[in-house]
Amino acid sequence: MAEARKINPLLKSVLEFGPVVIFFIAYLRLKEQVFTIGGTEYDGFIVVTAAFIPLLIASTGALWALTGHISRMQVATLVLVVIFGGLSVWLNDxxxxxxxxxxxxxxxxxxxxxxxxxxxxxxxxxxxxxxxxxxxxxxxxxxxxxxxxxxxxxxxxxxxxxxxxxxxxxxxxxxxxxxxxxxxxxxxxxxxxxxxxxxxxxxxxx
Known part of the structure; x- marks a missing residue:
């Protein structure tokens, strides 16, 4: 297996932890709000979750493109976020x-x-x-x-x-x-x- 390429440690930290921090801040700002999309009402948690999924995909993809490596743990986490986050958004639950x-x-x-x-x-x-x-x-x-x-x-x-x-x-x-x-x-x-x-x-x- 090829060794991971070195990137700026700050950039690496932003890509790894940025989506979670953004999720937290967005939730605090939108938790009391309700959004009507396509005739269905979604509370702030569901909207933030819907935004978190592509954000995590993008950050993980960027990390892989820059370093040439992502851990099995990161892959498993991404897959479960897509599955369970997607179910929450799809079923509004x-x-x-x-x-x-x-x-x-x-x-x-x-x-x-x-x-x-x-x-x-x-x-x-x-x-x-x-x-x-x-x-x-x-x-x-x-x-x-x-x-x-x-x-x-x-x-x-x-x-x-x-x-x-x-x-x-x-x-x-x-x-x-x-x-x-x-x-x-x-x-x-x-x-x-x-x-x-x-x-x-x-x-x-x-």
């Missing part, structure tokens, strides 16, 4: 888009679980260049991340079904990303114990 994070985390967690059942860490294939660990460390980290993904899927269901739409938008925009960031920050001892630079192979971070 916000619930489908709110279920999208659940499906994403169930998919990622399920893929990691399949790898573990086969005695492999699929996470290693994705992140080995970023975090060089020994095989035992990858297996532990993969198992922990699998449970983290499943927990986030459950948490998303609890929040969108029991809290306000605005609370869910805040959770989706900030809470999910923060949860994954905190998860990796909490793995410091594991990274130290299983780093390939360490000479003691018997130390464990579990």
């Amino acid at each position: 916000a619930r489908f888009f709110k279920m999208k994070p659940t499906m994403i985390y169930l998919l990622f967690g399920g893929l990691l679980a399949v790898g573990l059942l086969r005695g492999q860490s699929y996470l290693k294939f994705v992140m080995e260049e970023v975090m060089p660990l020994r095989d035992a460390g990858w297996m532990i980290l993969t198992k922990r991340l699998m449970w983290c993904f499943f927990a986030l899927a459950v948490l998303n269901e609890v929040i969108w079904r029991n809290m306000s739409e605005e609370a869910w938008v805040y959770f989706k925009t900030f809470g999910l990303s923060a949860a994954v960031f905190i998860f990796f920050m909490a793995q410091g001892k594991l990274f130290q114990a299983y780093s390939v630079e360490r000479s003691d192979p018997d130390q464990r971070g579990d």
